Amino acid sequence: MASKTGQNSTMDFTLLSKYNIPCLPFAFAKNAQDACMHAKKIGFPVALKLISSKVLHKSEHHALSLNLKDEYSVKKEYARLQKLTPPHDPILVQKFSPSTIELIAGGKMDSQFGPTIMVGLGGIYTEILKDVSIRICPAQERDIRSMIAQLKSFPVLKGARGQSGISLSQLAKILHSLSLLMEKEQPAEIDINPLLLTSDGLVAADVRVLW
Amino acid sequence: MVKRKKTKSRPTQKPKKNSGFPNPKPVFFAKKPLSPIHAEGEIKLRKQVQNLSYVFNPSSIAIVGASRNPSKIGNAILRNLIHGGYSGQIYPINPNADIVENLRAYPSLSQVGKKIDCAIICIHAKDVPHALQQAAGAKIPSAVIISGGFAEIGNVHGEMQIKQIANKHDMAVIGPNCMGVLNPQNKVDSVFLPLHKMGRPGAGSISFISQSGAVGGCIVDLAGAQRVGMAKFISYGNGTVINETDLLSYLMHDEKTKSIISYIEGVNNGREFMHAASSLTRKKPLVVLKAGKTSAGSQAARSHTASLSGSAEVFSAAMEQCGAIQAQNLEELFDLAKIFEIPAFLGSKIAVLTNGGGNGVLAADAIEREHLRPSIFSAKTIKQLKKILPPTAHALNPLDIIGDADSARYEACLQLLLEDENVDAIVAIALMQTASLDSSIVNVIARAAHSGKKPIIVVSTGGEYTQLHKKILDDYGVPTFDSPSSAISALAKALKYNIYKHTKP
Structure with missing residues (x-):
C-alpha cells in the first residue's frame, strides 16, 4: 500500500531512472505556490496529477489536469485537485508533452x-x-x-x-x-x-x- | 512520517531495512534466486530420468494386480501385452492365483526371483507404496502406477511415499493416476483400454505426452484409425516423480521421436518447463495444448499489468517464448502432430493445386488469414501450364485444373510447382469424388512428396471413399487434412516454428 503515497511515487520514478527508463521531468508540490515554482522550472505546459491511495485510475476520477499553459491555470487546477483528496496527499507537477x-x-x-x-x-x-x-x-x-x-x-x-x-x-x-x-x-x-x-x-x- | 512508517503493513514481504524518501537511493527487498528459462545447450538427464528407458524398452514386465477377472484393469493390461505382441517376459503378480491368462503368476514382486525392468502397478492406492517398496527391493529400475486415489482426491501422504521411495532408489516412476505408456515399436502397452475398443497406432515419429489419460486415449485411438504413426505415448497422470518437464528432456534425447505433442493442464514448475522446452525446440518441434485456461486477470489484481496478464496469457507467452506451438483444441493438436512430417521450409509462398474451384478459393482465403503469401508462378511455369491445361483453366494460383482432371494432369502440374522457385510449399487439394480422378492420385501425390523437393500437404474433404484414400496417404507419411483452413493453419504454425528455430535468440 505504501507505494500509493507520494513519497513512494518518487521512489517509483527513481526506480525507473535507475534502470535508464526515461521519464517526463516531474516534481512534487506541497502547495499552489510550490506548484507554480516547479511548473516554471520544468517549463510550460505542465500537467498536474493527484497522487492518492484513493485514486487508482486517475482519468476516471478527474484527478489530473493536462496541458496547463500558465501560472493562473496551475493555481486554479491545483485548488480543484486539492478538494478531491485528504490534505497531505501530494500533487505531481509534470512536463506536459503532446503525444501521438x-x-x-x-x-x-x-x-x-x-x-x-x-x-x-x-x-x-x-x-x-x-x-x-x-x-x-x-x-x-x-x-x-x-x-x-x-x-x-x-x-x-x-x-x-x-x-x-x-x-x-x-x-x-x-x-x-x-x-x-x-x-x-x-x-x-x-x-x-x-x-x-x-x-x-x-x-x-x-x-x-x-x- | 516516522509514525506512518511503523504502521505500514507488508503481510507477505520481508521488511525493508529503511525507507527511501528523500533518500534518492531506493532500497528493495531480498530477491528470490531465479532459475534459468533459456537453455544453453542440451539438458543432461539425471539417472532417474535416464531410467525411463526401462519403461519404454523393458525386456521384462511385471504386472502387480494381474487379475483373472476380465473386467479388471490389471487383466486388461496383461491381455493387451500378450495379444498386442510384446515379446519380452511377462510376470503376473497375484497372491490369489497360480496361473493368470496361461502365465505363471507370482504372489509378490520379491518372489519372482528374475530380472524385471518395469513394474506396472494397478492395485488399490493404499497398497501401492508397499508394492513400490518391494519393486525397489527387487532392484526394478522403473514403474508405472496406474492406480488412482492419491493427491487428486487429497491423499497427499500416499503420493509423498511414492515420491520418497522412487527418489531414494532412482526409480523412474510414471503416474500415479494415469494410463501409462505405449511404445508401438516394441508393443509395450500399459494402456488399460482393450485392443478391440481402442486402436493402437503403428510405429512412427510423433511422441505424445498427456496429463489426462482420457484425452490421451482419444488421440491415440484416432492416430491408430487414421494411420498416423507414433514413437511414444505417455499418460503421466499426477506426475509425482516423472513430470512433464522430465518427459520433454527425455524425448529430446530419444532418437525415435521427431516431434512432440502434449496435452497439459498445469505445469509443476513454469521456469523449469520453459528451460526444458526451449532446449527441446532447438532440435524438435513441440506442440502444446493447454487446458484449464482460467479467466484473464484475477479480481485481486491491483495494476493494469496484473489484470491484463492472467495465468492463461502468461502461460501462452511462455510457450511463445520457448518456441512451442500452441494448439487451441484436440482437432488442432492432432493436425499439428501430422504437419511436422513434411520437410522443414522457411518461405511463406504457398501454391494451391486443386481439381475443384471452391476449395481453392477457401484455401486462398486461409492463406491470407494466416499471413502467408500466395505464390506468383514464374513465367516459365505459366508457359508450361498453358500447354498442359485445357483452355477453360487458368494458369493462376490457386491452380484450378478443373473437375475433369485425371491423375496424369494432376501429376504434370504438381511437377511444375515442385520446380518453381516461387513456391515454398504446396497445398494439394484432391477431390476424390470426381469421375476422372482414380486411386492412382494417391501414388502421384506420395511420389511428389517423397521426392523431398518441397513440403506437400493434402486436403481432401469427403466421406468413406475419400477417407480411405487419405488413410493411405497418411500411411505414406503425407499429412492429410479435412479442410483447407485446418491444413493451412497447421502449415502456418509449422512455418512459425521453422523460423523460430532459425532465429538467433
Missing part, C-alpha cells in the same frame, strides 16, 4: 513463471481492447522483438497513414531494461502507464510499483 501514441508497459511476479513483463496499446481502451503481449524474464532480444511484433497495433506503432511511429529500438531497449528491473528487484507489480511517444521519444509519464 500512448502505450502501457509493466510487469508482475507470476506465481508459475516468476517475473514477467508486458507491453501494449495504452489509453482509455487498454482494458477493453486488451492488445498486450507478455514475456517471461529475462527476455532475450528475440523475445522482445516478437513481443512487439505480436501486438495487433504493431503497424500503428511502426507508423501508419502519414503518422510517424515509435522507435522500435527504443521500445525494445525500454522493455529490456524493464525485464532487468523485474528480474533484479522483483516487485509484485509495476505499471508504466502511460508510456508516451513525445518529440523526445518514448517517456514514462506515470509509474506505479507495488511490492
